[in-house]
Amino acid sequence: MASESPDAFSLGLDEPPQPAKAQPYRVLARKYRPQRFDELIGQDAMVQTLGNAIRRDRLAHAFLMTGVRGVGKTSTARLIAKALNCIGPDGQGGPTISPCNVCEPCVAIAEGRHIDVIEMDAASHTGVDDVREIIEAVRYAAVSARYKVYIIDEVHMLSKNAFNALLKTLEEPPAHVKFLFATTEVNKVPVTVLSRCQRFDLRRISAEQLADHFARVSEKEGVQVEPEALALIARAAEGSARDGLSILDQAIAHGAEGVTADQVRAMLGLSDRGAIRKLLGLLLAGDAQASLAALKGQHDLGVEPAALIRGLLGSVHGITRAKVGGPQDPAQSAEERDAYADWASRLGYATIHRLWQLLLKGLGEVNTASLPLEAAEMALLRVIHASELPDPGAILEKLANGEAVPARAAELPAAAAQGATLKAPPTFAALVDLLSAKGKPHVAQQLHDYAGVVRYAPPELVIKPSKPLAGDFLRDLTAGLKSLTGATWQVSVSDGPAEPSLLDQEKAKAEELRQSVLASPVVKAAFDAFPDAELTHYDLNERSA
Numbered sequence: 335m336a337s338e339s340p341d342a343f344s345l346g347l348d349e350p351p352q353p354a355k356a357q358p359y360r361v362l363a364r365k366y367r368p369q370r371f372d373e374l375i376g377q378d379a380m381v382q383t384l385g386n387a388i389r390r391d392r393l394a395h396a397f398l399m400t401g402v403r404g405v406g407k408t409s410t411a412r413l414i415a416k417a418l419n420c421i422g423p424d425g426q427g428g429p430t431i432s433p434c435n436v437c438e439p440c441v442a443i444a445e446g447r448h449i450d451v452i453e454m455d456a457a458s459h460t461g462v463d464d465v466r467e468i469i470e471a472v473r474y475a476a477v478s479a480r481y482k483v484y485i486i487d488e489v490h491m492l493s494k495n496a497f498n499a500l501l502k503t504l505e506e507p508p509a510h511v512k513f514l515f516a517t518t519e520v521n522k523v524p525v526t527v528l529s530r531c532q533r534f535d536l537r538r539i540s541a542e543q544l545a546d547h548f549a550r551v552s553e554k555e556g557v558q559v560e561p562e563a564l565a566l567i568a569r570a571a572e573g574s575a576r577d578g579l580s581i582l583d584q585a586i587a588h589g590a591e592g593v594t595a596d597q598v599r600a601m602l603g604l605s606d607r608g609a610i611r612k613l614l615g616l617l618l619a620g621d622a623q624a625s626l627a628a629l630k631g632q633h634d635l636g637v638e639p640a641a642l643i644r645g646l647l648g649s650v651h652g653i654t655r656a657k658v659g660g661p662q663d664p665a666q667s668a669e670e671r672d673a674y675a676d677w678a679s680r681l682g683y684a685t686i687h688r689l690w691q692l693l694l695k696g697l698g699e700v701n702t703a704s705l706p707l708e709a710a711e712m713a714l715l716r717v718i719h720a721s722e723l724p725d726p727g728a729i730l731e732k733l734a735n736g737e738a739v740p741a742r743a744a745e746l747p748a749a750a751a752q753g754a755t756l757k758a759p760p761t762f763a764a765l766v767d768l769l770s771a772k773g774k775p776h777v778a779q780q781l782h783d784y785a786g787v788v789r790y791a792p793p794e795l796v797i798k799p800s801k802p803l804a805g806d807f808l809r810d811l812t813a814g815l816k817s818l819t820g821a822t823w824q825v826s827v828s829d830g831p832a833e834p835s836l837l838d839q840e841k842a843k844a845e846e847l848r849q850s851v852l853a854s855p856v857v858k859a860a861f862d863a864f865p866d867a868e869l870t871h872y873d874l875n876e877r878s879a
Contacts, residue, residue, distance in 0.1 A: 361579075361580070361583055362551060362555075362579040362580070362582060362583045363575075363576045363579040363580055363583070366551055366554075366579065367409055368406060368409050368413065369413075369433075369435055369444060370413070370432065370433065370435070371384070371385070371413055371417070371431055371432070372432075374406050374409070374410065374413075375406070375539050375543050375544070375547055375575060376405075376537050376538075376539045376540065376543050377405075377406060377410070377536055377537065380410070380534045380536065381431070383534070384414065384417070384431060385431035388417060388429050388430065388431050389431070391429075393418070393429070393512070394531070394532035395504075395507050395511070395512060395513065396504055396507070396512070396513040396514075396515070396530055396531040396532065397411070397414060397512075397513070397514050397515065397531060397532050397533075397534065398489075398515045398516075398517070398520070398523070398527075398528065398531035398532070398533045398534065399411060399514070399515065399516045399517075399534050399536055400516075400517050400518070400520040400533065400534070400535055400536065401518070401535060401536030401537065401538070402518060402538055402572075402573055402574060403518055403574050403576065403577065404571070404573075404574025404575050404576030404577050404578075405536045405537065405538060405539060405573065405574060405575065406536060406575065407487075407516035407517075407518075407536055408485070408487055408516050410516075410534070410536065411485045411487075411514040411515075411516055412443060412444070412451075412485065413433070414483075414512075414514055415443050415448075415451045415481075415483040415485065415512075415514065416433040416435075416439070416440050416443045416444070417429060417430060417431055417432075417433050418480060418481045418483065418512060419439040419440075419443065419448075419450070419451070419479040419480045419481055419483070420433040420434055420437060420439060420440050421437045421438075421439060421480075422434050422437060423436050423437060425437065428480075429480070439478075439479055439480075448479065449477050449478065449479075450476040450477055450478060450479035450481070450482045450483065451479070451482075451483045451485065452468075452471075452482075452483070452484050452485070453485045453487065454468075454484065454485070454486050454487070455487050455488065456486050456487060456488045456489050456490070456491040456492050457487075457488045457491045460491055460492055460493050460496060461493060461495075461496060462493065462495040462496045462499050464496065465492070465496040465499045465500050466499060468484060468500070468503070469499065469500070469503050472484075472503060472507055472508055472511045473508065475508075475510050476510055480510075481510055481511065481512050482510055482511050482512070483511075483512045483513075483514060484511070484512070484513050484514065485514045485516070486513070486514070486515050486516070487516045488516065488517060488518070489515040489516065489517045489523060489527075490517045490518075490519045490520070490522035490523050494524075497523075497524050497526070497527055500527070501526055501527070501530070504527065504530045504531075505530050513531075515527075515531060520533075520535075538572075538573030538574075539571075539573050539574070539575055540573070541565065541568040541569050541571075541573075542568070544567075544568035544571055544573075544575060544578050545561075545564045545565050545567075545568040547575065547578075548564050548567055548568060548578060548579070548582050549561075549564055551579065551582065552564070552582070552586075552593075555586065557586050557592060557593065558591070558592035558593070559582075559585070559586075559592065559593040560592075560593065560594050560595050562595035563585065563593050563594055563595040563597070563598045566595060566598045566599065566602070567581045567582055567585065567598060570602055581598075581601075581602070584601060585597065585598055585601060588601050600636075607645070607649075607670055608669075609628065609631075609632055610642070610645040610646060610648075610649055611649060611670070611673050612628060613625060613628045613629065613632075613642075613646065614646055614649050614650075614677075616628060617646075617714060617717050617718055618677075618681075620718050621718075622714075622715060622718050625714050625715075625718065626711055626714065626715075629642065629707075629710060629711060629714060630707075633707055638706070639700050639706040639707050639709070639710035640697060640700045640701055640706065640710075642710060643693055643696055643697045643700055643710060643713065644697065646693050647690065647693050647694065647697065649674070650686060650689050650690050650693060651690070652670070652674045653674050653677045653678050653681065653686060654678075654686055654690075655674075656671070656674040656675050656677075656678040657678035657681075657683070657686070688720060689717065692713070692716055692717045692720055693713070693717065695713070696709070696710065696712075696713025696714070696716065696717070697713075699712075699713060700713065758792030758793065758819050758821070759792075761790070762781075762787045762790045762795075762836075763836055765781075765790075765795075765815075766778050766781050766782050766836060768818060769781070769814060769815075769818070772814075772818055774810075774814045777807070777810055777811050777814055780803060780804075780807060781797070781811070781836075782835070782836045782837055783835060783836075783837040784799050784800045784801050784803065784835055784837075785797040785798070785799055785800070785835055786798045786799075786800065786832035786833050786834055786835050786838075787832060787833045788828045788830050788831070788832045788833075789828075792819070792821070792823070793815070793819070793821040793822065793823040793824060794823070794824045794825075795815075795823060795824070795825045795826075796825075796826050796827070796828050796830075797825075797826075797827060797828070797832070798827070798828055798829060798830065798832035799827060800835055800838075803827075808825050808826075808827070811823075811825050812825050
């Protein structure tokens, strides 16, 4: 039997081919982290500033990136580190706004293993000892890079002593050191630190930009995603690319062959917009039983009561935008836009604003109630009840004009109903007397002494003050007049021609009487006989006697 050749084993000729090693899965938020400045979404102003600084060799020694979560603060810091240390594919390049991503510094920084680019999480390194390590290390030159870069994330978490220890080094660091700070709460960073950094405020990414970005990511992943689903994800992300990619990742896992808008709504706990519009129509029609049944049906489907109220608020907001002619929401379907336009043509601003306030109050109650479903039911019933009430402005106008009061006016507060039987005083002076007699002496005294009448046409009063009045005077006066007359008065201040104040009128009248007394023959004769005499008191009753 022939012996086996050792070369056959050494070359592995008889071994079966080995399958390629599977790459570990990376979530979309990490897989599509920006690797170039032109991949940053919505930060054009910052990229232009950095590009000009690099080209003109005017690089600051410390940068501070601030903004909401997921807009690219840490990614920007890493991009700056690559831009400063890139050497190009040939190893001869210098700082550039367009890192090559193929040289060793670029690759090492992207993988988080470059020895001269140190990333530190300030949330877990808050003390002065952690900062002292940085202060001692900055004295030494970079090992292999052009610059030694310190990236400190959530820098606002550093303690006060740590910030103080860093100040001197931050103001005058060695030429080979750059500091890159990132924070979501820039108001917690001491001004002494802010003044030593070049600050970049990263903008919240718009829903349109996010939807476009998610569409490109979906295409690269080979997944079909409905445009409306992308718009819903972009809206739910609230300006954060990372949050949106996480939601998209979850949506792709949720859908078997693609991602639909209905799947996204179900995943995020959003109510179907068609059901929301149907419920809003029932509320406006005043159908209490059908409204509660629709609420119960949505709750049985898994929609939280708070999400339902938020959906109603979104619909009311959509109606308002349609009424004022705002731009179209890409997340709205054509059917939804038509429905909003129809409601906008039939509802007045007062009704829409009342709906918004009632639903907003209901949302707060649902969020804090121990029984959210019951709180939502009471909120919807309150909306229906309010829709049956007459408009308060129309009622008060009729009361002021003496017209017949609707039967529903009996539901107005008792004070307003009682005040409606009073008539407005015929003159301004009578009005002041009424205020004084009915428990408003301070307001009456102010009007009497310092207010000249420009126009008195109840329920309108226009005055010209002779001296500055208290900031809450007009409010108190309006409230007092409403409580006395039952009407809503329009009280305003004007610089136009006005009558003298009641006090000035009384003084003028008293002076006129005094002059008439001085002009009488008896008084003139008395002054001729006694030149130094003074007229100190005069009683008209005594004169007539």
